[in-house]
Each structure stands twice: as C-alpha cells, then as structure tokens.
Amino acid sequence: MILRLAFRNIVANGWRSITNMLVLSVVLIVIVWMQAMYFSWIRLAETQQIDWEYAKGMLRVRSYDANDPFSWEDSHAPLSAQMQGAVQQGELMPVLLSPASIYPQGRLMSAMLKGIPHDQNLVKLPAKILNPQGRDMIPVLMGTVMARSTRLSKGDVFSIRVKDINGSFNAVDAIVEDVIEIPAVTADIGSIWMDLATLREVKAMEDETTYLVMADAGLKSLEQGEFKHIDKNEYFADLYQMLKNERFQQALLYGLLLLLAMLAVFDTQALAVFRRRREIGTLAALGFTRGKISLLFTVEGALYMLFAGGLSAVLGFPLFWYFAKVGFKLPDSYDEFGIQGFSEPIRFVYPMGEILVIFALILLLTIWVSWIPTRQISRMNPVDALRGKVN
Amino acid sequence: MKMRYLMLALLLSIGSLPGQSISAEEILNKVDANMISKSGKSTTRMVVHSRRASRTIESINYSLGDSKFYSEYTSPPRDKGTKMLKLDSDLWIFDPNTDRTIQISGNMLKQSVMGSDLSYEDFMEEGSLTEDYSAKIIESITHEGRACWVMELTALRDDVSYQKRRIYIDKERFVSLYEEWFAKSGKLLKTVSASEVKRISGRWYPTKILFKDELKQGQGTEYYIDSIEFDITIPPHTFSKAMLKK
Known part of the structure; x- marks a missing residue:
C-alpha cells in the first residue's frame, strides 16, 4: 500500500x-x-x-630504470647458460637497449635504439623486416609518433651514433624500412627498432641484453643474478x-x-x-x-x-x-x-x-x-x- | 777524399732537415706540450650558427689538469650566469633562470651544447694524444700555406672515444691545424680546423677553431680564445658544486 x-x-x-x-x-x-x-x-x-612489449612477463636487468636516464647506458648484462637455452627454445626473447644520437636530415636528436631478434614472434612488432642480410644499410623500424617527431618516413636514410661497450664512438647509416602504428607508447616514443645481432655488433656487446620477454609466466623462475622478474604491478606501476x-x-x-x-x-x-x-x-x-x-x-x-x-x-x-x-x-x-x-x-x-x-x-x-x-x-x-x- | 766527405756531409744534412728526422711520437709530445697545461684560465667566444641566425656565447673558463673544468657564461644576457662544472666523469649545469643545478648524464650527454656542434660528451674528453694514440706519419703537405705532417692516430685502448684520427701538424709550430675524428666503423664524425695560431706564454696555441659535426648539417661552430693563461694558481673551491650557485 x-x-x-x-x-x-x-x-x-x-x-x-x-x-x-x-x-x-x-x-x-x-x-x-x-x-x-x-x-x-x-x-x-x-x-x-x-601485445607489443610485455607478453607473458619480463626479466630485466636490475640496474635499468625507465625514469632514470643515468641508468640506461650501462643497463645490460650477459645471459646465463640457462637463459641462453630458453632463448634458443624460443621461450625468452632478448632485447638490448642503447641510448644513441641520431641525425635525421642532419639534425642532432636523441633516441633509444632497441635491438630485437628479427625472427621473434613473442610480441606484435613485425621484426622480420629488420633482417639485415643482404642489405647495404641497417634496416630500422619506428612508430608513427617517433617518425613525426624525427620527421623521418619510410625509405629515409639517417646516421646513428652510439658509444660502444668500451666508451668508443661508433656510427652507422640506417634506412627506415617501415613506419607503423605502434599502439604501445613505450615501444614508439623515442624508440628505433633494429635487429638485435646488428645492434650488439655496433655496440661490441656480444650476448648483452637489457631485458627478456617471456613466452610463459612460469619462466619467472629463471630470475637470477643480474636479471629480475618484473611483474605486472611493477611494469604498469x-x-x-x-x-x-x-x-x-x-x-x-x-x-x-x-x-x-x-x-x-x-x-x-x-x-x-x-x-x-x-x-x-x-x-x-x-x-x-x-x-x-x-x-x-x-x-x-x-x-x-x-x-x-x-x-x-x-x-x-x-x-x-x-x-x-x-x-x-x-x-x-x-x-x-x-x-x-x-x-x-x-x-x-x-x-x-x-x-x-x-x-x-x-x-x-x-x-x-x-x-x-x-x-x-x-x-x-x-x-x-x-x-x-x-x- | 774531400769530395767524399762533402757528399757524406750533404747526406747527413738532408737527414737532419727540420721535421725529417723527428718521430711521430716526438711530434705528438711536442703538440701535447703546446696544448696541455697543469691549469688554465681563458675567456672564449663560441659562435653558434643556426639556420636562421648566429649567436655568440662568451664565457670564462678554468681548468685543472684534464679532469676538472669550470665555465661560466657571461653573454648573451639570456644565458649569462649559466655555469658548467666537470669533475672527472660527472658534469653539472646550473641554470640561473630556474635556479637549479642538473647533472648531465646518459642521453643528455649526447645533446648539443647550446645548439653548437659540440656535445656534452665532447666536453668530457680527457687525456693527451700521446697517452691515447699511437701515431704514424702519412705524408707531408702544405695546408693553408703551412708545411704540415699528415698523421694517422690509432687508439691505444678500446675506451678511447675516437678510435682513429687524422691530424695535420704544423711542422714549425707543432700545433694541429686540422683534425678528422672517426668512428670505429670508419665514418667521419667531426672535423676541427684551427685557422689562427698565436704565441702565448712561450707556446703556440690555436685561438680560432672551427668545430664541425660532420653528421650534422650547418656551418659548424666557431670557437675563439680571446685570452688564455697557463699554469696559474686557481683556488680549489672553483671546482666545487658550491660554485655553481654562487
């Protein structure tokens, strides 16, 4: 009622x-x-x-701090035998980061070179096009935001200057193989992707790695020595x-x-x-x-x-x-x-x-x-x- | 017999012509002797050319050995009071506009100093030529009207910034008049040209230098040394972080 x-x-x-x-x-x-x-x-x-960077987890060098540019140059370490085994099995994907100076159209700019195996399939980045075999210049890939800020487009050639592991300058010419939409901003802004083996050669850093992307969450058990497991809470902090x-x-x-x-x-x-x-x-x-x-x-x-x-x-x-x-x-x-x-x-x-x-x-x-x-x-x-x- | 002695004397005299009997290492030692001092104070001008305009940055600089360096910009008014301190492998910049001191490191070291062809990394360079390089005389040439040796320098260690250099040394004054600095890959990175050399305190010293980043477009950066004093006493506190905010 x-x-x-x-x-x-x-x-x-x-x-x-x-x-x-x-x-x-x-x-x-x-x-x-x-x-x-x-x-x-x-x-x-x-x-x-x-999809583009983290996959099922990440093992990262302890000294690396994305917010601390002081840490970037020296954040790399060799892989243990166990990790190398997992890399060969395709369970881990090594990525090497290196701060660099780039010269698009003769302008000096800073960038982060990211070396990724060209045969990887753990993340969506189309790394196949980064295969340097039979190429005169190093093929690189970048996102649209990076391309806009550097005013580079597909087919452009530019110079890259880095310091190698000993602190000596090295410089190479690279060609923009493609510019793609990379929705993950950390894989786009400031980033230039190239083949891992090529970057290691330019930097004289054989087997050095900054982080490993995991194909399976269970691989966090491989956390050891220099490498620390980065869980989702830390990655997305x-x-x-x-x-x-x-x-x-x-x-x-x-x-x-x-x-x-x-x-x-x-x-x-x-x-x-x-x-x-x-x-x-x-x-x-x-x-x-x-x-x-x-x-x-x-x-x-x-x-x-x-x-x-x-x-x-x-x-x-x-x-x-x-x-x-x-x-x-x-x-x-x-x-x-x-x-x-x-x-x-x-x-x-x-x-x-x-x-x-x-x-x-x-x-x-x-x-x-x-x-x-x-x-x-x-x-x-x-x-x-x-x-x-x-x- | 007399004729034979005369021939011998002539041959010996040819062998001892100025610059012919000197070794590459001795040349580098003499160049270092001109360029390196225990301490120094200088007033300099750096002319930075951009696409639209050129600007001149004046500064007073102090150095102690090759690991300590302090510089204060005195002009233009916009940059006046900016200070730079290098202690071994650390570099700080004080910006009077924000009243803040920042440490330059990592990627920031790769950036250009005030838009010039010099990066902060270039300011971090240390060491003398003889410590860092083995040298080889390639040829003798005339460069800008001066008789020069062209020398090829190869780094003695892996940690030397430029693994190869080609330098033109003035045969008479033992000053480098032109330099090419190469990357490990052999790519030419920088050139340095000295177009004015003066006698200062018993040394020959370049006072007008053009630095050119060869990967970068532009006319390069001119560097003028208006005055310089060598081996003077500099108060130790000059090379302290406290000086930046004074």
Whole structure:
C-alpha cells in the first residue's frame, strides 16, 4: 500500500518529480560514462603493452630504470647458460637497449635504439623486416609518433651514433624500412627498432641484453643474478599511479555531482513534508504510525532513484552505444605525451559489477537523504497537522 | 777524399732537415706540450650558427689538469650566469633562470651544447694524444700555406672515444691545424680546423677553431680564445658544486 501511495504521490508531484529524476539520471550517466572510460582505458593500455612489449612477463636487468636516464647506458648484462637455452627454445626473447644520437636530415636528436631478434614472434612488432642480410644499410623500424617527431618516413636514410661497450664512438647509416602504428607508447616514443645481432655488433656487446620477454609466466623462475622478474604491478606501476591520481579527481567530481543531486532530493522532500502536513495529519488520524509515514516519504525518495536509473538507461543509451562502438579518442597531438592507452580510440566496456555497486550506493544515499526531512514528522502533533499548523 | 766527405756531409744534412728526422711520437709530445697545461684560465667566444641566425656565447673558463673544468657564461644576457662544472666523469649545469643545478648524464650527454656542434660528451674528453694514440706519419703537405705532417692516430685502448684520427701538424709550430675524428666503423664524425695560431706564454696555441659535426648539417661552430693563461694558481673551491650557485 505504501509503495502504491508513494508512486501516486510522485506522479502527483508533477514537474518537481521529473526535475529530481532528471538531475539524478544526469549524475548517473556521467558517473557510468566516467567509470567506463577509466575501466576501458586501463584495459586497453594493458592489452597494448602486453601485445607489443610485455607478453607473458619480463626479466630485466636490475640496474635499468625507465625514469632514470643515468641508468640506461650501462643497463645490460650477459645471459646465463640457462637463459641462453630458453632463448634458443624460443621461450625468452632478448632485447638490448642503447641510448644513441641520431641525425635525421642532419639534425642532432636523441633516441633509444632497441635491438630485437628479427625472427621473434613473442610480441606484435613485425621484426622480420629488420633482417639485415643482404642489405647495404641497417634496416630500422619506428612508430608513427617517433617518425613525426624525427620527421623521418619510410625509405629515409639517417646516421646513428652510439658509444660502444668500451666508451668508443661508433656510427652507422640506417634506412627506415617501415613506419607503423605502434599502439604501445613505450615501444614508439623515442624508440628505433633494429635487429638485435646488428645492434650488439655496433655496440661490441656480444650476448648483452637489457631485458627478456617471456613466452610463459612460469619462466619467472629463471630470475637470477643480474636479471629480475618484473611483474605486472611493477611494469604498469606508472600507469596504475596515474590511475590512482585520476581516481582521486574522479572521486571529487562524483562527490560534487552527488552533492548537487542529493540537495535536489533533500529540498524536494523537505518541501513535501511542509506542504503535505495536512495529509500527514490525515494519515496519522487514519492510524498510520509516525514510522509508517516516514517510510512513505523515504520510499518516495527511493523511487525517484529507481526511476532515475531507468531514465538514465534510456537517455544514456545513445551515448553509451556511441562510445562502445566508435570509442573515445584524444587528438593526435596528445600522442607525444606518451600516455599509455590513448594511442587509439578507447572503445568503452561497461563494468556492470562496478556500475551496480555505484547505483546501490547512490540508492542508499538517496534513501538516507529522503529520510532526513521526515524526522520532523515525529515531532508533529496530528491535530495541529490536520489544522495545517507547523511546529 | 774531400769530395767524399762533402757528399757524406750533404747526406747527413738532408737527414737532419727540420721535421725529417723527428718521430711521430716526438711530434705528438711536442703538440701535447703546446696544448696541455697543469691549469688554465681563458675567456672564449663560441659562435653558434643556426639556420636562421648566429649567436655568440662568451664565457670564462678554468681548468685543472684534464679532469676538472669550470665555465661560466657571461653573454648573451639570456644565458649569462649559466655555469658548467666537470669533475672527472660527472658534469653539472646550473641554470640561473630556474635556479637549479642538473647533472648531465646518459642521453643528455649526447645533446648539443647550446645548439653548437659540440656535445656534452665532447666536453668530457680527457687525456693527451700521446697517452691515447699511437701515431704514424702519412705524408707531408702544405695546408693553408703551412708545411704540415699528415698523421694517422690509432687508439691505444678500446675506451678511447675516437678510435682513429687524422691530424695535420704544423711542422714549425707543432700545433694541429686540422683534425678528422672517426668512428670505429670508419665514418667521419667531426672535423676541427684551427685557422689562427698565436704565441702565448712561450707556446703556440690555436685561438680560432672551427668545430664541425660532420653528421650534422650547418656551418659548424666557431670557437675563439680571446685570452688564455697557463699554469696559474686557481683556488680549489672553483671546482666545487658550491660554485655553481654562487
């Protein structure tokens, strides 16, 4: 009976009810959109990095720190016999990194040379084209962001200068064999890929390696000596940290939106308690306890939220569908910021579990906010209420 | 008999013509003697040519041996107060605009100094020619009107930055007038031309030098030594990090 009465009251409330539901549904749409955006962004970034760089895991030289340029030049070590065996079996793929000076069109720039076996198949990088056999110049591969920043394109020739393992300068000419879309930003920005054996020869670093990509997660048992297993949490530490910072801002925004929505609900309910005091008196005279009357108002609040949920689904559907199909893409100029996961459109995946939890929390919050003004009812004298007097 | 002695004397005199009897090693020693000092103070100008314009950077420099170097830019106003300190294999730069000192390392060492043809790595070079190279006289030529030996220098160790150099040494003044620095692969990396040599404190010293990164486009970087003093006493605190923020 209370439910039916509450529904009738909402309908009778007219545009006030509609405004409340609209405000709540807009808040819901924004929250669902943002939740989906962050969820899909992290999922995409992880997939891209795993496909292009991380595979099933990584064993990396302990001294290497991606954020510390001081460490780059000396971050390499020879492989143990066991590791060499795994490399020959195709279970591990060695990669050697080397800071270098490059001279595209005679301009001096810094770059990171990345040596990868041309016959590898653990990551998506098309390394076959890096085979130097029968070539006059060293074939190299780069991503579109790197090509844009160096103003190099397919077929261009440029010089590379490095210091070898002893500190002596070596220089070679390279040809851009191809420029490809590399969604994993760390494999694109600042990176020039070449055949591992060639880089080792140029650097006089026979058998030296910076990191090993694993074909199977179980190979982490090969962690030994100079090489340390890098788990997903460590590999994606920067990304997760960025997400953590974003989450904080996100929470502030959610808080602000919810505050506005709850103010609207509270205001409506407080006004309703004042406006409907004769009705409250009548209900009390008919035998409704104060608790039941409070429940009626609280149920009305909860219904606002439930209807707002339905309205969100209807109003938000075109938006949710668009971002699931077309995706969210930052302008190309953002590529050079190196934010993982933003190199291609983020097609939204909606985390239903998270969304339902958020919906339930907002529902509880709405119920609570709807209940607060009804405390006044407990202080009302039914006779005064019937006469339209306020305490 | 007299005729025989005369012939012998003539042959000996030919053998002892200036520059003919000297060994490659002795030449390098004499070049090092001109170029290397225990300490030094100089005021220099570096003219950096870019595609659109040229700019001149003036500085006062102090050096102690070949491992300590301190430099302060005095002009242009934009760069005035920028300081550079090299202690063995470490290099720091102080930027007065940000009031911060940064250590130059890794990839940053490969960057050009103020847009010039010199990289920070070039500033890190140490050692004398005789310590680093074995030399061979290839030929005698006339370069820019001066009689020169063309010498080929091969590094004595694997850790010498340039494994091969070709240098033109002025036969009379024992100063390098032109140098080519090669990578291990044999690719020419840099050339250095001295177009003005002056007698300073009993030494012949190049005072106008053109550095050219041969992999880079452009006219190169001119380097003028306006004044230089050798073997002077420099307070030890000059070569300390505290000096950068003073």
